Amino acid sequence: MDPLTVGILCMIAFLLMMIIGVPVGIAMTLTGFVGFGYIVSMTASIGKVALIPFTTITDYNFAVIPAFILMAQIFGVAGFGAKLYELCEKLLGYHRGGLALATVVASAVFAAISSSTIATVVTIGVIAIPEMMRRKYDPGLAGASVAAAGA
Known part of the structure; x- marks a missing residue:
């Protein structure tokens, strides 16, 4: 699948999660993780999950x-x-x-x-x-x- 199709499917999955009452943060995390993992690789997606909290907390802002x-x-x-x-x-x-x-x-x-x-x-x-x-x-x-x- 091309990235555009993955993006559209992730948006649909996100909207479905919103409709059934999944909290926004969890829905965004899941769709982002799965979409990024499908487009790039699951290894890179897991690496991002490990890296983003550290880089966010250590940011000057x-x-x-x-x-x-x-x-x-x-x-x-x-x-x-x-x-x-x-x-x-x-x-x-x-x-x-x-x-x-x-x-x-x-x-x-x-x-x-x-x-x-x-x-x-x-x-x-x-x-x-x-x-x-x-x-x-x-x-x-x-x-x-x-x-x-x-x-």
Whole structure:
């Protein structure tokens, strides 16, 4: 079979797994593993399974995440997060959803500084979500504003 046919069959298998309720990560892993193994070789596919977790964890973008989480925790425990959100609420509070808007602005600024989507979502989320919950925001809106702003 040519690679295009293998790709189409893997997509069909992936969609079938989604329909029957297999978790997305498992479905993607299985179809990727089998498809890559069929196109290249099973030995190469097994080698990728062994190598990808190591290369992902040792990547620089993942290495800085603990430092950003620590920074966010210090920022939150020291009370800077609450003070920042009080300021943002005063500046943007007259808008409906002003705190969600402030979260998006803060995420944009932090993303420009850190250039890491994951670090931005984690750092801003640790500070923003508790403040939004304290101000009676819907949990879905709080999570969505942090996730969307990080992207």
